[in-house]
Amino acid sequence: MDREKIIELLNQDLSGEIEAILVYMRNATVALPENCEAGHEMEEIAFDEMRHAEWLSDLIVKLGGKPSMTHRELDFGGSSAKDFVRRVVELEREAIAMYKEHIAAIDNEEVREKLQHILREEEWHLAEFEELLEELGS
Template sequence: MQTYQTNEVETLIEGLNEDLSAEYGAMIQYLYNASVVSGLSRRILKPFFEEEAQDEMRHALYLSEKINYLGGQPSVRPKAVKHVTGVREMLQHTLQEEIDTIDRYKKRIDQAEQVGDIALKVQLEDMISDETRHKEEIERLLKENNL
C-alpha cells in the first residue's frame, strides 16, 4: 500500500470524503424516494430510484476504498437526506444533487491530476458519466410527465 503525505493528497482525501458522504446520502435519498413515491408514477419511478441507489452504492464503495488507499479514514456519515413526497419535488431535488455531484467530481479530477493519480482521474470521469446519465434521465422524466 502506498502512503501519500502531501498537502495536495490531504486536500484530495477531504474532498473524496465529502463526495463519499454525498454518495451515502444519495443512496439513502434514492431508497427513500423508492419507498414513498406514489400515484401513477410509482410503477416507473420506484425501479428507477432503486437502480440509481445501486449505482450510488458502487460509487461509495470505490471512494471509500480509494480514501483508505491514500491513507485517509473514510467517512461514515451521509449527507443529510431531504424528506420529500411529491414526484416533482423528488425529481427536482435529485436533479440538483446530480448536478452538484458532477461539479464536485470535476474538482476532484483536477485534484487527482495534481497528485498524479491517473486511475482516480479516469474512475471519476466514469462516475461523471454515470451521474450525467442519471441527470439526463431525470430531466427526461420531468419533461415527459410535464412535471
C-alpha cells in the same frame, strides 16, 4: 496535491454518494404507489450510487485514509413523485459540479480516472431523471 487533501476531497464525494443513496432509496419507496416508473428508476440508480460509494471508499483506504461515512441533513424534496424527481435532478447536478471540480484539482491519475468514470455515470443519471421529470410534466 498531498495525500491528505485527496482523501479529504474523496470523503466529500463519498458524503454526496451516501446522501444520494439514502434520498433515492427513501423516495423510491414512497413514490412507488403513485408512480411505478419513478420509483423503479430511483431504486435502480441508488444501486449505481452504492457502487460509486464502494469505489470511493476503496480509493480512500488505498491512500491510507478512512471513509468518513457522513452526510448532510437529508432533504427529500417534497411530497409527490414529481417533487422527489425534481430533488434528485438537483442532487445529480450538484454531484456533477463537484466531480468536475475535483477532477480538475487532483493530480493522481488512478483517482482521476475513477472520478471520470463516476462523472460519466452521473451525467447519464441526470439525463434519465430529466427525461422522467419531463414525462411527469415539470
